[in-house]
Amino acid sequence: MTSLPKLTERRLGLVIDLDTCVGCHACVVACKGWNTQSHGVPLSDQDPYGADPSGTFLNRIHTYEVTPADGPAQVVHFPKSCLHCEDAPCVTVCPTGASFKRAADGIVLVNETDCIGCGLCAWACPYGARELDADEGVMKKCTLCVDRIDNPTLPEEDRIPACVRTCPAGARHFGDLSDPNSAISALVEERGGFDLMPEQGTRPVNKYLPPRPRDTWTEEVDVLAPFLEPVAEDARGFLGWLDRTLSKL
């Protein structure tokens, strides 16, 4: 069971656009909310209103600064969750068979009733996508909202992961990355989607889209800018007197 499937029929995953993510953390909240009240044990918090709050999350947003050679520094918000790798090292290290990859759609899941909480899968994941829940002692990870995408009782538009459904910037996309004709595959093709840590050999399904190059202003910055120039370089009258007097002190 902890061996990886040779081939998955589909490769469901996310495409995350680093250009449009605004770093609002709405996906973090939506993920925590959905996954705390549905599939599996809740995502617990420890000391949530105290001095040292801590908790389990399946999706976290880092923020980085990059400074291009010929422009000002840019801030890039970087959402990170399970990448549902094709060669998922977290699956093969599992001693109990709790950690597995579905042959039908490639989603990596944890069977929580078989998990002994040894933490080895979290060590084997290079991305920090798995967190051991401190209350339940079992491993938690992104399920790609299997209980939404497979749920026929939900309206069609809600059968996507909670993070994708909630993103106000349209920075998160969900689909089948094994289908070259899917919208999500076209997006990866068009924008040059890339893998995180390719040298780790995990072959992640999720792809990231790079920030687009920013506009550069070599010409006039703004037609209104000249009107904002300081009008009086040398102060006269009372202010001029004050300036001269204060300078002499």
Place this chain on the structure above:
Amino acid sequence: MHPAPSLIAFTVASGLGFGLLFWLGIDATPPSGWVGLAFYLIAYALALAGLGASTRHLGRPERALKAFTQWRSSWLSREAWAAVAALSVNAFHAAGLVFFDLHLPALGWLGAALALGTVFATSMIYAQLRTVPRWHHWSTPVLFLLYAVTGGALLSGRVEAALVLLTVTGAAQGAVFLHGDRRLARAGTTLSTATGLPGPRAFAPPHTGPNYLTREMAFSVARRHAEKLRLIALALGALLPALLLLLPFHHSLGLVALLSHVAGGITARWLFFAEAEHVMSLYYGKSQRT
């Protein structure tokens, strides 16, 4: 990585126990009767205490038996099987020696091989992790096996073998300390490959407090203390016991040599965890050592 006391106790104690079982197994004239019973009790106490400590690391220890199911793919599962096989085979060998004064060399050799196999499987739990470049190296199983046979030689009172092994283990540990510092850089994983961004700087973390990931995997030890602890590990683990064994042999000196070696081994194992850099910590802006 977080140096969990349960994992240090597990690897050190079980290493010593299985190391002693190895020497008792290959002994051409093994101790029998009461003396044999004493040796085997020490070996089993250490091995079982180590395995018991490892279950304290689990979030759900009551389900520990499920760990026997995935021996095809998981080194942790293989380690569980190897430990049970080694303890069972050596128990038969021990029972023959202790109760019937019967020595079956073939059974002893099989038990010794299984004891070393268990230590090898333990080491592979760590060596298999590409995410921790300092561990992902053939020297990890070599060093685990060297510590086990060295500790076993000291426990079973083999002075000549222990002297040679203390020298080899000390030299190997020193080399691994130095070489290990270069392994993260060699692995080629940087914050840039982790994010796909050119020359990024960690600007703001996802959360203001610590979490499971930072507690478990972004543990970092001050370099200053690490170097002192490395010298302590080498001095107590190899140098002092070797010098004590060079003096005219006395059992009290042997005991001090053993305790010193174990203290050095615990220090080295603490560093094994504390110094290991997990590539995930790069996301949190942990800088690389060069």
